Amino acid sequence: MLGSKNLKAIGVIGTQSVSLTDPDALKSASAKAMDEIKAEPFTSGLLSPYGTPGFYNSISSTGTLPTKNWQRTSYPESHDVLGHEAYHNTLEVKSYSCAQCPISCGRKSTIKDGPYAGESGGGPEYETLGAFGSKCLINDVSAVAKIGYDCNELGLDTISAGQIVATAMEWFDQGILDREKTDGIELSWGNVEATLEILRKMAYREGIGDLLAEGSKRAAAKMGGNAVDYTFEVKGLEMASCGVRASKGEAVVHAVSPRGADHLRPYASVIDAFGYLEEELGITEKQDPLLDGNKGWVKPVQELSMATNLIGACLFASICLAVKGSTWAGVYSAATGQSCSLEGLLLSAERVINMERMINFRFGFDRKDDTLPKRLLKEPAPDGPGEGEVVDLDTALDSYYEAMGWDTATGIPKPEKLQELGLSWMQA
Numbered sequence: 001m002l003g004s005k006n007l008k009a010i011g012v013i014g015t016q017s018v019s020l021t022d023p024d025a026l027k028s029a030s031a032k033a034m035d036e037i038k039a040e041p042f043t044s045g046l047l048s049p050y051g052t053p054g055f056y057n058s059i060s061s062t063g064t065l066p067t068k069n070w071q072r073t074s075y076p077e078s079h080d081v082l083g084h085e086a087y088h089n090t091l092e093v094k095s096y097s098c099a100q101c102p103i104s105c106g107r108k109s110t111i112k113d114g115p116y117a118g119e120s121g122g123g124p125e126y127e128t129l130g131a132f133g134s135k136c137l138i139n140d141v142s143a144v145a146k147i148g149y150d151c152n153e154l155g156l157d158t159i160s161a162g163q164i165v166a167t168a169m170e171w172f173d174q175g176i177l178d179r180e181k182t183d184g185i186e187l188s189w190g191n192v193e194a195t196l197e198i199l200r201k202m203a204y205r206e207g208i209g210d211l212l213a214e215g216s217k218r219a220a221a222k223m224g225g226n227a228v229d230y231t232f233e234v235k236g237l238e239m240a241s242c243g244v245r246a247s248k249g250e251a252v253v254h255a256v257s258p259r260g261a262d263h264l265r266p267y268a269s270v271i272d273a274f275g276y277l278e279e280e281l282g283i284t285e286k287q288d289p290l291l292d293g294n295k296g297w298v299k300p301v302q303e304l305s306m307a308t309n310l311i312g313a314c315l316f317a318s319i320c321l322a323v324k325g326s327t328w329a330g331v332y333s334a335a336t337g338q339s340c341s342l343e344g345l346l347l348s349a350e351r352v353i354n355m356e357r358m359i360n361f362r363f364g365f366d367r368k369d370d371t372l373p374k375r376l377l378k379e380p381a382p383d384g385p386g387e388g389e390v391v392d393l394d395t396a397l398d399s400y401y402e403a404m405g406w407d408t409a410t411g412i413p414k415p416e417k418l419q420e421l422g423l424s425w426m427q428a
């Protein structure tokens with residue numbers, strides 16, 4: 001909408017300080033959050049010293065790293081090239097942080113060697129390593145950095161852009177695209193120069209780039225035939241680098257996310273693929289990442305993720321369950337003066353999740369739209385901890401809908417659930 005009005009940005013500046021109800025209580029709640037961040041091994045041991053690239057090898061090892069356009073689920077041969085240590089050894093890296101954040105996940109890099117030596121920019125983040133490294137088989141961190149810088153300059157999101165390039169590489173591999181259709185570009189796996197040129201063409205809407213700039217869903221529809229079989233999007237939004245065949249919790253949150261394959265959906269793989277427990281959310285036993293049913297545990301994880309969004313906190317502080325939901329409730333209470341418990345915070349989040357669901361329903365979305373790309377449902381994973389697995393999404397969704405109080409036939413909140421949440425007015 002902003003783009004249609006030719007509006008580039010809205011700048012807001014305040015002249016007064018933010019008033020706090022109880023500064024001392026906020027200070028002590030914030031100190032608790034800081035302590036929790038320092039005590040959580042993944043957050044303090046990988047995310048903080050290595051930024052989001054710290055995720056790369058671990059995600060690959062759990063079989064949740066989409067590789068070669070989701071044909072594979074892990075990419076061990078890239079760990080020494082694209083992993084966090086190689087990243088920090090190969091590139092000149094500086095970290096940066098949002099105000100007061102102890103994690104400091106931001107990275108700026110400069111390429112030291114090779115054809116792009118001297119170029120610098122933001123990132124590359126984990127998602128850029130996944131989108132162009134593992135998905136496109138570009139096993140060269142300097143090349144991925146250069147691609148990330150170009151995406152930044154061209155105004156392209158690396159998640160969506162990388163996914164459509166990976167899809168186009170598979171189309172090329174399958175003969176759905178050929179050099180005639182790609183304006184002479186050899187769009188083979190791992191081809192860095194071809195990737196850079198395709199991205200430039202996408203940004204300037206030239207030739208093949210004009211088609212790919214439409215995004216996976218519309219580009220595949222225009223291509224016709226079986227082109228759609230190689231696209232990876234949910235509700236029109238390209239999937240990030242979070243695999244689902246070795247994390248059935250991830251399968252659910254991808255399928256039901258109201259905005260599609262949302263990068264800010266909850267990271268359910270932390271619970272099942274990584275094996276985290278969270279007592280205050282009722283998750284006291286390890287969850288089987290390969291089990292299709294029994295997905296009731298996704299509900300409180302989804303609510304915690306939504307709660308961090310609602311209070312304006314960074315998802316990374318709770319992505320590995322470092323800062324507890326009860327701590328966020330304490331921070332909120334101290335700042336606003338409105339007493340809020342963990343249960344109250346999760347209830348507010350549940351209300352928003354159900355409101356989003358009802359808004360989508362009004363636009364025609366229901367269970368039929370809670371789906372995943374064909375490969376993930378039909379093609380067994382050939383490698384990794386999820387080897388042989390596909391997603392039995394019907395079973396997974398049934399158990400999730402039941403936990404949510406949603407109708408299993410339609411995926412819509414039941415009247416009694418809406419009433420419980422004070423949302424009966426949204427009933428169709």
Ligand code: SF4
Pocket residue numbers: 096097098101102103104105106314315316317
């Ligand atoms: S607030 Fe979040 S995004 Fe910003 S530096 Fe900290 S962890 Fe990174």
